[in-house]
Amino acid sequence: MAAEMEATETGGLAGEMEVEAYRRLFPLAFLERHLRESVRPDARRTDEARPITVALGAVSSAHGSALVRLGDTAMLASIKLEVMSPSYEAPDEGSVGLFAVDFPCICVAPFQVIWLIYSCVAWYSAAVEFHMPPICSPVVRPGRPAEVAPVISKTLEDILMSSGMLNLKELCLISGKASWLAYLDVYCLNADGSLFDAALISAVAAFTHLEIPLVSVGDDGRVFTVGGNEGKIKYEVVNREKRKITVTNIPFSLTCALHKDNILADPTAEEESIIETSMTVVLDSSDQIVSIQKFGGAVTSMATIKDCISLAKDRRKKLRGILSVEAMEVDSHSSDSVN
Amino acid sequence: MSAAATTGTYSPAASAGEKRRERKEELRRHLAEDADWPRADGRSFHDCRPAFMQTGPTTAASGSAYAEFGKTKVIVSVFGPRESKKTMMYSDTGRLNCNVSYTTFATPIRGQGTDNKEYSAMLHKALEGAVMLHTFPKTTVDVFALVLESGGSDLPIIISCASLALADAGIMMYDLVTSVSVSCFGKNIIIDPTSDEEAWQDGSLMVAYMPARKEITQLTLTGEWSDGKITNAVELCMDACTKLCDILRERLKDASSLAE
């Protein structure tokens, strides 16, 4: 690599070669030339993150859903509510996403076996599912899930639980008898870097948009939805007032790629493929650190870690407007009755 | 932690089943008998749902398209000619690899989100006739479709959206493929059925058509049809496909004008 670096230094090789070919052939050199002028290939400053747009109620067949675009990365989160009998220890608490994995085909590729064992452990504790369908990136092939998907599912689930954002007591219907179970599925529609940040924002937005359907209990003990506008209601509506769940101290995350003492906030897929080390800082609404994740890669000094945390802090300030505003704004067509 | 909590989940809509069935029964009877009974969403029998199509939702793919017909939402991304799987044997013409999968929340009852083998095979047959396979020998073009929401006549919309994505990816094709399906209720034929109408149809017919070359690449039909009914159903589908194809062409024109 070093030899070819000198060649580009003198501008011999890069001069005539077309930029696109150069970008493909020598990606690291291409990036480093940009970083020397502290600018990035997509014309952002090193500490600048991509714009975020949030649209609520993207899926009409779900109780709560949100489509989030972080630059080009697009995430679609959807929550479906189902009724379950609460566990013995926590009679008055619902839970999020008890995900039962049943694998249709018996002979599984070795990787899927690990995923099967891993998911059995998560089976009984609340687990959230992060899907990477084959449409989102050239790396993913149908039939074999991407390696990074279970990792993101696990971290997403830990943070949603540990940040105390949700008060599971609000998911209870009749204490000890029936409570809500929220299946949270996050689909990555376009994978262009910092998937975890976009996934977390979309999950949070979906929960703010969540609307619990009006239900009442039938005589056989089974809960059923009431049409909402039906005149005669045989059975009294159980949860007339508990329709929206309160979302407190919203967690927010920022991923930074670390490359030789410069920090790239919110890397794109191309940058992520070049730079191995990256660090994710998760803060909650009162700027306390919820979690810091750094999976191996090059060693970094404490100073860099502090810089990342401060970067995350001011990024959260800028975005507080978006996260709280959309919490109030209920999208118009999400209120039609969901059967 | 007791395990009882997990197995007993059910979606609470069970009670409405009884009433919903009578309403469906009544809908079917009306559609079968009188000719001018308006459909649930106010369309006449020969009206398609408003088609919203757009290219390029996924930048990671070499070509992609998003289609929304009423409640049916589909994303297709095409990964340009790339080397095929190790297990594949040598072939001097290109290969098309299609895969259709549903999200867990696509259907009202929570599905598994598994791949739909039948639709993948049908998508492959519909597109095979239109793609110039000999222009990318020894390689494979991957066409992956994800149904975000299933609102009725999913396969035709997947086929039209896939051919738009292929065009967006710059894959050589003889012609764009558009596809429309009709449902038959008694002697009436309704076009572009929604999932409620599809659940109660007496028969259905789907045509995948290349308007410029006037060739049908895929035709499937179920239920009882007489000869005459087939001919005018296929004619109905073909001119609906031609109109849909003009919409596709406009999308490609604005996409390219946007690109400059």
Next chain:
Amino acid sequence: MVGLSEGEKHFIRGGIAQDLRADGRRRLQFRAMSVETGVIPQANGSARVRLGSTEVIASVKAELGKPSILHPDKGKVSIFVDCSPTAAPMFEGRGSEDLSAELSVALQRCLLGGKSGAGAAIDLSSLIVVDGKVCWDLYIDGLVVSSDGNLLDALAAAIKVALSDTGIPRVNVSLSAATDEEPEVDVSDDEFLQFDTSSVPVIVTLTKVGKHYIVDATSEEESQMSSAVSVSVNRHRQICGLTKRGGAGLDASVIFDMISVAKHVSQQFMSVLDSDIAAAEEAE
């Protein structure tokens, strides 16, 4: 699957163009067909059909089950096809899954009719025992033992023969007081009720090679096919299902022409099949 040299390909195409195929048949002529019923004693109905050297076995098994909530007054029928590796080495392991899935889907499309049950080969409401509670679930299984082309027609014929050979045991239900728990059902194994399989359609596949289309193609001829249309026609000359296979596009008029030819040929094929069924019934 079939290795053919250029010379052989020309020979086949030239033959079809002159209405004289490799094995001496005309374009719209079927191969010799032999039908046998009751090949699987444990099944409620079974049949083996040999069309030239293509051999398939179909078995119908009936089990008691619960009707679906959407159609409480109808029984359920499911069709599965399996290609045995004895037919071709490439069907070994999971190799036969796509072909089996394709054949099962094509058969379901042609035999089960629309979702509301109209145009179904078997009258589903005759399968009901107790409305909403107990009904018969028919499992139709096809097995391809030896494959020499035209599997779909052979399977459809085998299913039609198996259904005519099927006997569903008469069931008397002792209506217990409580409505929702399962009523006891005892199955008498002497008298059986037969199906009337007159309305079960027959599938005719027209394979287009060059400019002409042929019926009942062998696997060599199928390897030369540009496209194929499988039409299922029942006794009242109604079309109960249609699948276009193969890649190349077809002009609409060609398809209508193929449908009319298929209707004409299917009547003749159905009469041959009915006489074979009658013969097989006595032979059993």
Next chain:
Amino acid sequence: MEYVNPLTGFRVDGRRPNEMRQLKGEVGVVARADGSAMFEMGNTRVIAAVYGPREVQIKGQQVSSEEALVRCEYRMADFSTGDRRRKPKGDRRSTEISLVIRQTMEASILTHLMPRSQIDIFVQVLQADGGTRAACINAATLALADAGIPMRDIVTSCSAGYLCSTPLLDLNYIEDSAGGPDVTVGILAKMDKVTLLQMDAKLPMDTFETVMELAIEGCKAIAKYIREVLLENTKRLECQRCLRPDFVSGHFLQQTYMYRAIFVEIKAYKAAFGSED
């Protein structure tokens, strides 16, 4: 449930303890296979097809340069057993039986005569009424013979059991699932050598010997029957080959008709060749 009627000594299906079920063998049932056969023991019916010796397909396995690679796949049809469960492919039982059949047949095939080649044996069970393993081995032997693959000797197999203190030959499904011992023996008929012996129950030594003797008797009877089937098949092939006028089959007539047609065609071809696409 008494499996042997104490008074008459007959079994559930009316057979005597040392009586075999009705055998039926047929050769050449699958046209495209190099060799194929169907074998019936009572209600158990199995079809075997042999493809090979042919070029090795799977690049993964290292190809031993001095002997043929024998591969086998055992598969049960969905309707073969009483209850209709769709068994997923490659479950443990069929993998085990595939291995058993492969090793049993490998013992008798002269693999060193066909180096760097592969022989595929596919066995499809149409109807399973006990003793499927034995029927598969007999069918495989017939199919290998039909494929003309050199073998030391024909391998035959039979099962035997021990219920109500009487040794029973060739168990059917009811006797097999009665929980008693089940001995499956596979022998090389002429050389009187045992290639397969499977027994899974506690049995005193002497009863084991009597049951095994009974099974070997069974195998010998099957070997005699198989030899008859092969002899009759060879006769049929022989007369088809020597084309005696009174026995010319319709198939042959079509062949001559076709050759004559070709001469006519060649002239037409030259003219038409240009127009043909």
